[in-house]
Amino acid sequence: MTQNNVPVKVALIGLGWWGRKMTVVLQKARQDIEIVCAAEPNPAGAAFAKEHGFPCYPDDAAALKHSGVEAVILATPHSLHAEQIERAVAARKHIFCEKPLALTRAGAEKAVNACAAKKLVLGMGHERRFEPPVAAMIAAAQSGALGRLLQIEANFSHDKFVSLDASNWRLNPAEAPVGGMTATGIHLTDLSTLLLGPARDVRVSCEKLASNIPQGDTMSAHIRFKNGGTAYISATLATPFISRFALFGTKGWIDIRDKAHVESPAGWVVTSANTGSEISVKEIPPAEPVKDNLVAFAHAIRGKAAYQITGEELINNISILEAIIASAAQDGAIVNV
Structure with a gap:
């Protein structure tokens, strides 16, 4: 199997309502994208992750270190996006962020420019x-x-x-x-x-x-x-x-x-x-x-x-x-x- 046909390995950050929704829908897309770990401070998140066969860390910083992770999916409160994107960019991980990306134009520009500078794909939850x-x-x-x-x-x-x-x-x-x-x-x-x-x-x-x-x-x-x-x-x-x-x-x-x-x-x-x-x-x-x-x-x-x-x-x-x-x-x- 060539690299182009290998599923992208992602860390799902946030296992609340929408993070769980994405977990379920991605079961139908395993040939393209695979959740290999998650991060969620709520103990219920760890139980959900275990049910679905992947480990769960207490925070995104730990999940970024998980072997093979290429990208993160952020299903987290809006105020956390900036620092989580900054950490993901520093670790050279592609980023899919749930909306909104930021609450200010300056915040959006910072995220977009940071990803562009490292040639990272920035996806957005505008389904x-x-x-x-x-x-x-x-x-x-x-x-x-x-x-x-x-x-x-x-x-x-x-x-x-x-x-x-x-x-x-x-x-x-x-x-x-x-x-x-x-x-x-x-x-x-x-x-x-x-x-x-x-x-x-x-x-x-x-x-x-x-x-x-x-x-x-x-x-x-x-x-x-x-x-x-x-x-x-x-x-x-x-x-x-x-x-x-x-x-x-x-x-x-x-x-x-x-x-x-x-x-x-x-x-x-x-x-x-x-x-x-x-x-x-x-x-x-x-x-x-x-x-x-x-x-x-x-x-x-x-x-x-x-x-x-x-x-x-x-x-x-x-x-x-x-x-x-x-x-x-x-x-x-x-x-x-």
């Missing part, structure tokens, strides 16, 4: 790009089939956090500011800046209306882009699951709705129309975009294909996030990006 209907929408937009892109309307909401214990880091405003922005809204801004380019300014509303979630449960953001066009995104943490992304252009529009959370994909309903055509409604079968994103990361490490999320796109997205946090802190003031 929405790997959903088949979203990938088709991006291709249609970039080919010009939708004409001049004008506007985005998007919502990604759920109530999964309402029942979390108050000590959970996902309910800490310092870790996850502005309602559901870092949990779900960050995916929508990623797609928005990919399609419309760098943002110009943002204006945000964030309220606590129906829960005890300290960072608020109902947020919306209006984003204007430097090259023209706008995006309206919303992310609620106190309503049953809904995920919708709609893109409007002069020659057509596409509206994508998920049937279920990406945790358990159930497919999509895609409604669309082009100039002179009737409205079309299609059912798209389920896929596993979380797995596909991680496999794409592994393929980039092996040199099979470039990883499709660029450092510039990562920085542009975190620039929007930083402005959204600032606007919410200023009671919805317009903040330049």
